[in-house]
Amino acid sequence: MALSLIQGYLINNTYKLEKAAFISETRQSISRIDDLSPNLDTINDFWQNRFLNVIADYKIGSISKQQILPKFDSITNIINNLYIKTYQKDLRERNIDDNLKFQKIIKTIILLDSTQNDTIFKQKNNQPFHLIGDKFSMDEGHKVSNSLWLTDHSSDRVINGEMKEISFDLQFETEDRMNIDGWKRIVLGRMALLLLISILIFLLVFGLLYYSIKSFITQKKIADIKTDFVNNITHELKTPLSTLTLATKMLKSNEVISTTESSKAIVNTVERQNVRLQKLIDQVLNNSLGYQEISLQKETVNAHTYLNMIVDDFQLSLNDKAIKIDRNINTKQQIHIDKFYFTTAILNILENAVKYGKDQLKINISANLDKDFILSISDNGLGIPKKELHFLFDKFYRVGNKEIHNVKGLGLGLYYTKQIVKAHQGKIFVKSEINLGTTFTIKIPWQKW
Template structure:
């Protein structure tokens, strides 16, 4: 059974991991699709703003015309490459505020529902003549050169497009009284980027329903697995407890039944029939064993009751009188054992309780203290916070481990006592005691450490 549970747990964990991977992959694919769709719509919304807006178009013509003039000067060796790039930066910086303002006005007309920024980045400027290919600016060798637009960090996923500007240029210039003709081709490459505030959050927001449903399904699966495994473990525990109970009750019944069988056989013998003294002794033995059997049956029937099934008949008692009487009766039952017994029960307060049931509960706990190695028992009582009667029973026995303390008051449960071979019982005493105290709306607390004794504290509302 244990191996089956272990295999079930392993298979469940593997299945849960597989489900997590599959569900994670599906969510990732859905996110990628939603993201792509969102970005494409944003690109589509701003795709024609730069080229088809008169205000922006005139600004673009201004810096392009300025650049062509500077390239002409470069072709005539009047400017260096660096000076051309610096002049381009100067002109774009000067018109950029107007460009941003005009661009934002156009974005407002689109009513996108989110904040969007745009800028154009220079990637390459190349002049091609009959003799050579001359690179003025190359993006790979330089940091991004923002031509126009707002400042933000470029994200590859938010690249809108690559722009190519190709034109042929021819002009003549008189230098040193000589007419000089210049011809070249301009290859100008730029890239357009957008930036959307918290665009990942916007995409996730569009997936809200999918994410919530996925999380709920995942939690339901985990809950079902947990419930199934817990139920199986509980069933195994109950089966083990019932098996132990059957073994214990069988053991308990065997002794009186064997004695009764032996006594019956003795009564059948002819030599016994003529001896009244022997017959009386055998009959007394039969009565004792019959009483023992009856007590075992009553213990199983009565001690299996839950607290809601216990019908209390409360009486008002004086605490010290009642408790001292109970302890005196208990001492008489253990006269054959050497026990050091101390008590502190001087409360004159009155309390309403069912004497029969509470006495049974106290006897069960005291018997356990003796049964599990206690040679010194200390019983004390007090009123706590003017609300509860607290009765503490302390012993110096073998103690109870933390793991066993959690199960101590379960029906049929018995602490594993491998080192003690003469401890008998059905595992009902502490369960029944707990039910009795619960019926009085009280509690039983246990404090213990292996090898250092145990303290039971009964609390009953005054």
Template structure:
């Protein structure tokens, strides 16, 4: 497996993990918002229960009235703090069944669709006077508080409704040895309120069901697409490697019998007293053998990328170089095409591989003839650090979508207007690789039905 494919797989996996993380965060945030809205709704429902004048309100009043009297006794040292708390617990337990009965009546009336329970715990109880601060009860962290009223359930911080604080100044009279004394103290009575909903997490998740299903389907789709893309990429890479190996192997195998055929042709040519027909036939065999060998050499060379091309650069005069190519082309195609020349008279010294560069330019000229051009214009100019060749023809042109593909290996544009166009789809690919090997550039401009223009830029240094 090539390094590029491995890097692509790693990048895709990282992208998939990042996408999964973002999706998980979005679901988590949605869950938090739904939970907050759910608890707020439950909290509002509970807060409206026990309004002024209701039976529940009278229960709270009964507890507070009895407890205040016990606080007076505590301040007179008639009961201990432990007895005070036990008295508070006893009062709450005695009134709790009545509270639950009235609470369930109001909850049933609201028809919430879920079982909403409530209880209140004592958090802090402090008595302050002019001499000292007396902390009777203080709930520690992670410690169960003293339940005052409501249902028995494990308190959950996620369903904590907040705290309530009752502060008041208390003054009462006490007769001591025939004298009436006024006793004052300040009460700080802090409670924590909790609710409990059976399977509340399932209720929230059930509300998010469509979102979770949709997210899961998207996740599966992305994984499937990722798997299919990577698998298809690896398969295409294997097919390309097999095709390249096949082309290389078959061409090498063909060169052996062709070499033998060339040798046999030379031996036959040396024979004397042959009829004109035999001489003509041997000549035909020799020419076709040479043509076939050149075609095989082209396939072998075209299997190389620009990095594998071994260039033998030499100094070449630009005007002489392009003139020689165009003159030879004009001679071989004088009956097929009209060749216009606009050659810069300034002779520049190029450092190029003459054989490869000639092949690149000739391939473009030949390609124009193949695809219907009967007029070709070639112009050269010097542009800063580059020598540029522009080859413009009046052929059938190339569509926009095909212009991106013309330099691909084995690509041949499908066109119904031109018939019997022979070739392997390697000419423009080979030209592109040669120009890139020279650190140059080649680009194409074309419009369907209005011809094509290729521009080659070769560096001067």
């Protein structure tokens, strides 16, 4: 973040410097045009002479002070278009951008007198009087130079039938200003390389920031999953170990040893718990395999017969008669699969539906054959939050409150299911809504054998 702020500060400073350099270069290139151009000199002489005549009229009382600027404005309006065209012509002859606009503004007009000066006009509140040239606001333009014209003028005028000489001293202050259309684009063009490098640096910085945050979140998630797995496996192992501990103590008892039947029962308990421990260990080892490590022994089976057999066996294992399974198996084509692994994948999904099901659970199994073999298993269970769907097939990931162990498991079933499907070069998808249920869809490539 600090690097980005520094980079922004440097870009802003560079922009200001480039702007100042550009304005300075343009100012130097046009600063002497008004003085060195013969055509502009002629036009300037015209309005200057007319203006002096207007001041002379004011001096003898022919016009009021309020009429001076309007009369002067009417004079410059007549020659303004010619002035602009002449100025643009001189710009082209000097290879200066045609988009440049130029103007003269009046800052002060003062009649000088030994006793008391007469201020005819003085700029107030940044509101000058436009003299000649293009019209644009003070905010849009940039100062080129100031000019102070001091003159003592005299002319003959007829006053009350007599010819009299009128003389006066005049202070006339002007400012030359310029404006270039698209000057921001020109300045930014000069900074193009710097801006490109800065943008790349910004992208790099934000990319690294995004990667760091993402890595931190990923590491935290992995740490949480590991902690959850340790808690779950500890819980799963505690039950058989507690039973084994109790059985061992009972075997040490003289009363138990003297009873053959009791000894046999305890030994059988120890054997069962040993088998359970072995199965837990095998589950962790086998279900942690990646799809590259799964060695398939494929065979051709009738899809209709095979799927019905799995559903029949699964129904026999259910003690809850409230669970209803609907079948919609619309294909009798042959499919090429590893029966052992593919059966494991299907049973994992079915067992999850039962684990996280409602009191009146309904499971629907459908199968179709198009370009792919498509198997869909849906339920009306509790559903899965959308934010958790992305992690559903991650190793050791379990949906819901990890502190509650009323639903047993190690978070490996769906991970293993996905690996089996991938080993068959297929894909697995899941859709779910809270309290509406979940649908798993398996697609594996099919061809006629």
